[in-house]
Amino acid sequence: MFQVPSHDPVVIAGSTHRELASRIAAELKVPLGRVRFNRFSNENLKVCIEENVRDRDVYVVQTSCPPVNESFMETLILIDALKSASAGRVTAVLPYLPYARSDKQDEPGISVTARLVADLLVTAGANRVLAMDLHSPQIAGFFRVPIDHITAIPVLCDALVKRDEGAARVVVATDIGEAKDAGRFAGSMKLPLAVIDKRRSGDDEHAVPNAIVGDVKGRHALIVDDEIATGGTIMEAAELVMGMGAASVEAAVVHPVLSGNAVERLRASPLRRLIVTDSIPVPEHKRDPRIEVVSVAPLLAEAIRRIHGGHSLYDMASRR
Ligand code: R5P
Numbered sequence: 001m002f003q004v005p006s007h008d009p010v011v012i013a014g015s016t017h018r019e020l021a022s023r024i025a026a027e028l029k030v031p032l033g034r035v036r037f038n039r040f041s042n043e044n045l046k047v048c049i050e051e052n053v054r055d056r057d058v059y060v061v062q063t064s065c066p067p068v069n070e071s072f073m074e075t076l077i078l079i080d081a082l083k084s085a086s087a088g089r090v091t092a093v094l095p096y097l098p099y100a101r102s103d104k105q106d107e108p109g110i111s112v113t114a115r116l117v118a119d120l121l122v123t124a125g126a127n128r129v130l131a132m133d134l135h136s137p138q139i140a141g142f143f144r145v146p147i148d149h150i151t152a153i154p155v156l157c158d159a160l161v162k163r164d165e166g167a168a169r170v171v172v173a174t175d176i177g178e179a180k181d182a183g184r185f186a187g188s189m190k191l192p193l194a195v196i197d198k199r200r201s202g203d204d205e206h207a208v209p210n211a212i213v214g215d216v217k218g219r220h221a222l223i224v225d226d227e228i229a230t231g232g233t234i235m236e237a238a239e240l241v242m243g244m245g246a247a248s249v250e251a252a253v254v255h256p257v258l259s260g261n262a263v264e265r266l267r268a269s270p271l272r273r274l275i276v277t278d279s280i281p282v283p284e285h286k287r288d289p290r291i292e293v294v295s296v297a298p299l300l301a302e303a304i305r306r307i308h309g310g311h312s313l314y315d316m317a318s319r320r
Contacts, residue, residue, distance in 0.1 A: 014062030027301030118142035231262035
């Protein structure tokens with residue numbers, strides 16, 4: 001006789017961030033779904049779902065980190081395999097979306113690759129998407145399936161509020177685009193806001209902070225940004241606020257991309273602490289005592305719980 005099926009969500013880990021997927025599964029009190037990955041000598045990948053997912057509500061946890069392109073191909077094959085295995089509904093849980101920065105046609109003849117990524121995920125069979133702190137809000141509109149775009153800003157705020165250092169602080173936005181998020185961050189921490197006027201030209205990865213609107217003198221500056229990639233934006237912002245007389249400087253960032261020589265830059269910078277989330281794993285060789293990681297597993301687990309149960313995510317939504 002067959003058993004009555006369980007209605008728990010099924011959490012499947014891609015190979016980019018098994019640790020985060022395991023934490024999410026633990027929060028949800030479900031085991032990780034069993035999957036086998038075979039990588040062949042011709043670099044082809046075979047994914048085999050070793051779990052009964054028939055008609056189940058499945059959540060594939062896969063972030064974007066090196067090797068970015070290979071990992072994305074794995075995501076597509078994994079989703080396709082789940083559809084082959086008759087999964088009822090597949091939600092792609094993407095803490096950091098691949099190619100999120102390629103979100104606009106800012107010069108002729110280029111691919112808006114974030115849109116292509118969205119199309120490919122849907123073509124592979126994703127029925128829904130759960131994303132976190134997308135580089136820009138319009139990316140959510142690239143998906144032809146429902147997307148929940150949540151924010152980890154409250155997770156970072158909580159981590160900072162827990163250690164009240166009794167200092168006069170000021171939240172600093174790295175540019176005008178980040179001012180809305182940083183403003184919310186400042187609002188929930190009841191702190192003043194300063195905004196850096198930053199200029200970037202074309203695909204030049206070098207950002208130039210120009211001036212600050214707001215007062216940082218004598219205050220402990222807390223720079224807020226959605227991601228740290230090469231570190232140029234944050235480190236130069238840190239130099240600028242210190243040059244403007246800040247007492248100290250630290251940064252709170254959602255996505256620790258830490259590409260290029262970001263960690264060397266961090267070590268040579270006046271930044272006393274960098275708080276990031278585990279939306280992307282920080283490998284051993286990129287760790288530094290100044291980098292503190294807070295987990296978004298409880299946040300993502302709560303989002304999955306609500307999606308699975310058909311409840312609203314309104315209060316978790318990003319308002320970028
Ligand atoms: C820019 O629009 C973003 O908010 C980040 O400031 C940027 O992506 C960080 O890049 P990097 O660390 O390479 O300066």
